[in-house]
Amino acid sequence: MHLPQLWRPLVLALHAAAPALAQVFDTYATFNALAGNGDSTDAALLGNYYNYWKLLSTNATTNRTTWDLTRSARMATTSPKEIPMSGNRASAIIEPSRSAFVIIDMQNFFLHPKLTPSATLGRAAVGPTVNLINAFRESGVKILWTNWGFDDYDLIISPPVDLDGFSDDHTRATSFCSDMGTIEGDNGETVQVGKKLCRGSWNARPYGDLDDEMVRGVEQGTDFYFNKNRVSGLWGAQTPLGLYLQENSITTLFFGGVNSDQCVWGALLDAYYKGFDVVYVPDCAATISPWYAEQMVRYNADLNGFIANSSDIIAALKG
Structure with missing residues (x-):
């Protein structure tokens, strides 16, 4: 076959590189070389090295099954705890130092009765959430506050559907970072509500x-605060929350917050896609949506991971 003169150097270079290319594209061999026991004969193991x-x-x-989630064959453990679950999987052993409680959007915008009167279930979840926060801290589990928090750049890249969803009149003027004016506080004082989710x-x-808990935890170094600019705090290739999880070898995530069928579900699902162990804590989560939306979350969280009640978690951590 006659090749155009321009192509000849490229073809010759590819021919010379063929052995190396074959090695690169032999992904199975590459994986085994890296993982060592990627093809484990232990029938009890699911996953990879x-x-x-x-x-x-x-x-x-x-x-119903009991699982060890500690990855202890290759990672050190401190004081693993067996957590009873309420779904199809009966229980799971976690490593506290590689676990985190992700609290999503439990903000004044979504929970204060003057701003969202219908969020009665969300306000009811505050007490169990505070109790679980303190139990997790004592056990070495990190607390990760993940909230809407826009800056100027976020406004530029925000998709139209989000701008419309948070707008009062379908215009940018009443969407993210628009001035929300004032409300009367619990003691009759005037509260500057500020720019919307800015x-x-x-x-x-x-x-x-929760605000006092967050401030105290951040000062102690047990808690970390992450701003997000999408429904999920783990969307896309990487986010501040995702980078923290990666750099600190976090593998197991407990989820609470509001709204359970929207931002909580979005983050839980992204975490599941990325290979984290996901545990939904229903009494630390809530939504203003119809009940069937919460049912969807619980049904699929059970399929994609685990479901656990906060009181059961606390008892297991202290046991």
Whole structure:
């Protein structure tokens, strides 16, 4: 076959590189070289060298399972805890130092009765959330506050659907970072609500007792605060939250917050896609949507990971 003169150097270079290219594209061999035991013969292991679960037991009657999520064959453990679950999987052993409680959008904007009167279930979730925060801190589990918090750049890149969804009149003028005016506080004082979900504004801060908990935890170094500019704090290739999880070898995530069928679900689903263990804590989460939306979250969270009640988690951590 006659090749155009211009192509000849490229073809010759590819021909010379063929052995190297074959090695690069032999992904199975490459994986085994890196992972060592990627093709484990242990039938109890599911996953690979870097990310796996170990099956500890299966109930012959209910088929409910107990899993070891510590990855202890390659990562050190401190004081693993077995957490009872309420879904199809009966329990899971976690490593506290590689676990985190992700609290999503429990902000004044979504929970304060003057701003969202219908968020009664969300306000009811504050007490269990505070209790779980303190139990997790004592056990070495990190607390990760993940909230809407826009800056000027976020306004530029925000998609039209989000701008419209948070607008009062379908215009940018009443969407993110628009002035929300004032409300009367609990003691009759005037509260500057601030710019809508803009970083540093009062409406973007955690609601009620959660604000004090966040400040205290950040000062102690047990808690970390992450701004987000999408429904999910883990969307796309990387986010501040995602980078923290990666750099600190976090593998197991407990989720709470509002709204459960929107931002909580979005983050949980992205975490599931990225290979994290996901645990939904329903009494620390809520939504203003119809009940069937919450049912969807619980059903699919059980499929994609685990479901656990905060009181059961606290008892297991202290046991």
